[in-house]
Amino acid sequence: MLAVLCGDHRPPDMEQIERAAHVRYTSAAGLGEALPGADALFVWDFQSSALEHAWSAADRLRWVHIASAGVDPVLFPAMRDSDVPLTNSRGVFEHPLAEYVLGLVLLFAKDFGTTIDLQRQGRWQHRETQRVAGTRALIVGTGPIGRSIAGLLRAVGIRVAGVGRRASTDDPDFGEVYPSDELREHLPDADYVIAVAPLTPATEGMFDAAAFAAMKPTARFINVGRGALVVTDDLINAARGEVFAGAVLDVFDTEPLPADSPLWSLPNVLVSPHMSADVTGWLNALVELFADNFQRWRGGRALRNVVDKQLGYVPTDLSASSVG
Secondary structure, three states, X not given: OEEEEOOOOOOOOOHHHHHHOOEEEEOOXXXXXXXXXXXXXXXXXXXXXXXXXXXXXXXXXXXXXXXXOOOHHHOOHHHHHOOOOEEOOOOOOHHXXXXXXXXXXXXXXXXXXXXXXXXXXXXXXXXXXXXXXOOEEEEEOOOHHHHHHHHHHHHOOOEEEEEEOOOEEEEOOOEEEEEHHHHHHHHHHOOEEEEOOOOOOOOOOOEOHHHHHHOOOOOEEEEOOXXXXXXXXXXXXXXXXXXXXXXXXXXXXXXXXXXXXXXXXOOOEEEOOOOOOOOOOHHHHHHHHHHHHHHHHHOOOOEEOEOEOOOOEOOHHHOEEOOO
């Protein structure tokens, strides 16, 4: 039996799976009643943390799949310590998210926001804009999403470097990769700082007051990773003090972003509602990936995107693993 944790809407294109197995759809409130007897769980409501509270009801669970790249909502201690495999939706988001980041870089450099504002005012005001070629981007997170971002930025002439768990001087996508504990040393060199790291105990709050202070005043900060990578109050203070030139935030430690958050009204901050990788057809692609993994799981074959639960993400060399 397959349990599917849904939000307001069920996943599309589930007919093939429904023909192959008994599927029980549930909201977060009913998960504790849906888990007994379930062999697998599809976490479609990927922001829900309901599994931790319902975990004791999982009496025969043998696999959990989440419809996102980030796995922190389901990676609580009991799940981490269990022998239940966890897979994610790596492969769906990389290129769309990279396109979004490239768009944001161009938005900053070409001052499109001011152009739109002036048009609305009916004002003709000639201005000069910035080139992106020759600027520097520091991409914090060297997984598949970070690598896809690096490829697009390099294509327009931006010099990229990465920050990751392992240092390298000849990385094929980044060239130079700096270890995470050297982040602050390399922030002053970057015109664009792009946060796309997974949320782990090592990365939580990594962008704090000291990190923002290390950026140059002309730098732009883009967070398309996880909201908790950033200490929100420190970012607000840095933006108010014009410690950096601007920021785009697509993820937040509380979502939806509360209406009274100062981030909505800061003139040098752009807020987008966790949509950086959500393109037309993305929901169908998520179900297609799950359906492929579901067939693999039923046949005892290697699963795609097996998460190393101690690291909190899918290591590049462990993207598939067999399940007994």
